Amino acid sequence: MDKRQFIKSCALAATLVPLVSCANVIAAHSGRTASRLLPVALNPGDTVALVSPSKATDHKIDVQIAEEVMAALGLNVKTAPHLTARRGHLAGTDAERAGDINAMFADKDVRAIICLRGGSGAARLLPLLDYELIRNNPKILLGYSDITALHNAIHAQTGLVTFHGPNGTGSWNSFNADQFRRVFFERELMQYQNVIDAKDELAPRQNRTITITGGKVQGELIGGNLTVLTALAGSPYLPDFSGKILFIEDVEEAPYRVDRMLSTLKLMGALDKIAGFIFGECTDCSPGGGYGWLTMDQIFDDHIKPLNIPAYRGAMIGHIKQQFIVPVGGRVELDADAGTFRLLESVFQS
CATH class of the missing domain: 3.40.50.10740 (Murein tetrapeptidase LD-carboxypeptidase, N-terminal domain)
Structure with a gap:
């Protein structure tokens, strides 16, 4: 891509x-x-x-x-x-x-x-x-x-x-x-919870979620690919972030670029408006050479943790083989301690 x-x-x-x-x-x-x-x-x-x-x-x-x-x-x-x-x-x-x-x-x-x-x-x-x-x-x-x-x-x-x-x-x-x-x-009110399979390990390594800030919150989902989302900044094609739960993912982006894009969302006021945060997978997002780099942990600590809102990372969203189907605009409850979110109401016409 x-x-x-x-x-x-x-x-x-x-x-x-x-x-x-x-x-x-x-x-x-x-x-x-x-x-x-x-x-x-x-x-x-x-x-x-x-x-x-x-x-x-x-x-x-x-x-x-x-x-x-x-x-x-x-x-x-x-x-x-x-x-x-x-x-x-x-x-x-x-x-x-x-x-x-x-x-x-x-x-x-x-x-x-x-x-x-x-x-x-x-x-x-x-x-x-x-x-x-x-x-x-x-x-x-x-x-x-x-x-x-x-x-x-x-x-x-x-x-x-x-x-x-x-x-x-x-x-x-x-x-x-x-x-x-x-x-x-089936129009199920979905519970989005990662599939955990330890395989031959004493502790599972795949599909782990990490709590950034604990707590529960309800709101409508918005988001998607971080690069594409931030490229819409300043246009009339970006929804209002107020009270929303932001989910993002990316692929083939070095951590410093993820940091830069989260800085863009911060500077435009979007991050200060959201009520919750879900990060999926950043596939092939390895840092390059040079004089060192921020880790992804540090980037989330810098940009998301100070918001003091329920937030977690590792959801099965992104450029991965097994993906959640997530309704953009669907109303959900996020449980950052459990690393899950669930639909609160139908997203289809009755």
């Missing part, structure tokens, strides 16, 4: 010619979130759409596998017109990718939208999405990593609850498939 390209691409988005009414952007309030809107429920036999908002897919078999996964889950699949398009590293032009998303929200036969993969480029689409159309056709949107840009923009602009979880080309092991069925088909 080349997030350096993503950051550069953010500046290009401002030069794009809007495909939808400027009122969609003018209506946005930076740092505010629309009233919460729930998506329609999903059932076996429904039709889901595959879209590709970010990086192009290099191999046709990846699309075939994503289609087979959805079919194995008992769903019919509709592919967006430009799913396999390419423009440079992107899955087609901005107009094509945004048009596919708008079209799938408008399509009455489609009940959910699954993002094929992440990478970079989703932020370029934010001025081109038809938020009034999305608001009038609330559907499940599933994806993670670069899809963080879509989750936050759509939630900020429409209030729609979307879902941070596996992309279509990701790993669909038994854990992730079980998460999908429980969240979407």
Whole structure:
């Protein structure tokens, strides 16, 4: 995942010619979130759409596998017109990718939208999405990593609850498939608790959680990939952080860059507004050489512990094989001592 390209691409988005009414952007309030809107429920036999908002897919078999996964889950699949398009590293032009998303929200036969993969480029689409159309056709949107840009923009602009979880080309092991069925088909009020397996160790090493500050708190979830989230700073596509529980994760970022991004959230006032904090996994986030570095423990002690809010790290969220499917905008209770959070109410229309 080349997030350096993503950051550069953010500046290009401002030069794009809007495909939808400027009122969609003018209506946005930076740092505010629309009233919460729930998506329609999903059932076996429904039709889901595959879209590709970010990086192009290099191999046709990846699309075939994503289609087979959805079919194995008992769903019919509709592919967006430009799913396999390419423009440079992107899955087609901005107009094509945004048009596919708008079209799938408008399509009455489609009940959910699954993002094929992440990478970079989703932020370029934010001025081109038809938020009034999305608001009038609330559907499940599933994806993670670069899809963080879509989750936050759509939630900020429409209030729609979307879902941070596996992309279509990701790993669909038994854990992730079980998460999908429980969240979407059974509409379970999920208890998000890491799966602990000691294997051949006297004490388990995998999926450990670490309490930063103990306590319990209730609030709505916002967040996603830290790099993508902070790149939205200063735009109308970032939800209000007030009273929210922030969850973040990242990949291939040295600790000093994590420190810098948390500093950005601090300087913009976001961290001082949140009520709780969950850090997932920072995959391949090893420090480089040089004159030393802050450890991740020190970074959390510097930025999160002084907030004196319930906070923990190690949740099964991020660029890992087994992932929680987390509702962005869902109301949860966080228990930082136990290293868990649980849904308090349904995130689907009744």
